[in-house]
Amino acid sequence: MKKVKLLALLGLASCLMASAAIAKEWKTIRVGMDASYAPFESVDPSGKIVGFEVDYANALCERMKLTCTFQNQDWDGIIPALLAGKFDVIVSSMNITDERKKKVMFSDMYYATPIVFAGQAANKSDDVSPAALKGKTIGTQSSTIHANFLEAFYKDSNIKLYPTQDEPNLDLASGRIDYVVGDGLVEQDFFDKKGNGCCRVISEIKRVPGIHGPGVGVAMRPEDTDLRDMINKAIGEVDADGTYKKIEAKYFKQDIRGKQLTN
């Protein structure tokens, strides 16, 4: 009996060691995204995921000579899903922060957009200091740098957290909340397309290095270092040959490539 147990243990150990030794052959990359973040990613009426990051991810995969498949995943569970192996990378406007770096590995930054306060059109005041917003209701998406920012600096306001960024925008439009914090381009896109003049972007929030990070990167599991190298190379190539500018021009009137924050 002892011999059998020993053999079994050896077998198990060798399996574990073998799996560590085999380097992963990448053929397809499964991309996870929270498709409720137009114009970066959203669901069109036929149910397909479309947006800037879909085009960008496809460009990266083309450079890496791989195929990309896309999966929709709720933002709150997107990192656990990545870690559990549901997909291989997250290309979903995920900002690079130290807190997230504890769980996942990031590629180089590939865009950085202004973060803004948005409010109702009828609200003419441009003052968005914590003192001015005391007691007001500010909404944003949960598990985001915006939520962390509000919690750090706006302790006297009512902070409401939503599963997606669409919902606080909807509530702002209906007047249920007073302010929204979010990505400037996402907010502007919402107000242009669906706002009906309800709301306006008030002012930009300066990125706080510890909370906001330098910009957005591709997230992947910490052990997939080979993937990260491939992706960083692809990011460089997409920049160099002008594809980035082409995709960017399709969606935005401004440059969003951004630079690394130097502080």
Next chain:
Amino acid sequence: MNWFSLLFGSEGWGSLLLEGAVVTILLAVTTVPFGFGAGLALAVLKLSPSRVVRGLCEAFTTFFRGTPDLLSLFIVYYGLQALIDRVSKLIGLSSPIELNAFVAGVIALSVVAAAYSSEVWVSALKAVPKGQHEAAHSLGLDAKRTFLFILMPQLVRIALPGLGNIWMVLLKDTSLISTLAVIDLLRAASEASKNTTRPILFYSAAAAIYLVFSILSGVLQSRLERRANRGFA
């Protein structure tokens, strides 16, 4: 765009809603054999002589009947992912087994359905007179035959109202899957309403479709009950 073209037009969201409706029905129907089947197995185990087995089954049932379905779904959904991840790392699989959201949803719903239906099955099992078992035994039928030909027909007849109610709950519970990124009917309605800022239109449309499903289920259930009760007073 007026409401009609939003719903039925070619640029409209009607087709996504219908697709969602199909997913909802598929979810519910796929769960039935697994959920009710597992519930029956659970019920049989609950009547086992071993105290440990009974205790475990009772614990399982109490846990999932005392917890909100939403929470149960989350636990099974995220827990399953974590479990599969651990197991495949252990066995040394280089590419993890992928569990798509639909399958995860079916498993989660089946677990909940099994817990609820096991109680119905238990009372049905208890309601079959002992004489039936004895008669079958005396006729020389083995356990499997007894179960298939003698017990099941009677069980189904007694359990039908209870199971029918659980089906109704299941149908509505599929809407909880909408929180886990499966595009079912309610999620389709959410997507549509977020993109068009017309929540009343789309949620009402979704409610109407659910209503149709419920009413049809109710009709089907009474038909089945009437048929099962042929020859009974």
Next chain:
Amino acid sequence: MLDTLHDSAAALLNFEMMSRYGWRLVDGIWITTQVVTLSVTLGFLIAFLVCRARMSRNRMLSGAAISYITFFRGTPLLCQLYLVYYGAGEIRPLLTNLGVWWLFREAFVCCVFAFSLNTAAYQAEIMRGALSSVPKGQVEAAAALGLSQFRISRHVIWPQAFIVALRPFGNELIAMIKSSALAAIVTLLDLMGETRFIFARTFDFLIYVYAAIIYLVIVEIIRRVWGLIERSCSRHLIVATGETQSRGQDEGRICRAGRHGLSHGGAPQGQRA
């Protein structure tokens, strides 16, 4: 393997997470209690009216009641909740004109509103079943004795109906406690909402298990307390019939009015979706 075991042990006793966020769960429990108590009470009042309408001889009234009940029992609670919460936002001008926008602005109010309407439909059916279960002979005898309509209702019908309705009402209360978890999806920080908040911070899926255990404990307490109430109210029945189960057929019908029809035994615990 050892790694996994060690991880699990450390995770199970996640004192660090609990000491940082545990107080949030307590906050959540309080909100859940408020939501459930308000919803069930308001629902009861609404159900009374709906039940009266349902059982009235006026075709229009009973038709309206039937439509109400069919709608709220035939559609998922989450769908109803979205309809109320986001729908209120859409018709904000109308609500402002009616002077109630400040109410519907709050997620708490929207949740209580939707939950009350929902539970009222189920409670109305329970009431109807219970009232119908009182044998007609009792009513006729009481009338023959010269009792007024009000007295018949108050002294003959309701006490007996009450006992029959007790078990399904208990189930309904438990179902409502479980359904209140949906409030988290419309930003209300009840127990489920706080749980999701903590998960978003720690990614420790065990927080869901802790929350489940808390719900379980609450439900078990209610179940035991309800059992005690049931037993003390039907003491005279136990002595008379020698068993704690009320008339099986009626209970079957009334249980059908609840979430899960269980015609025999067990502790029916419903859940509405």
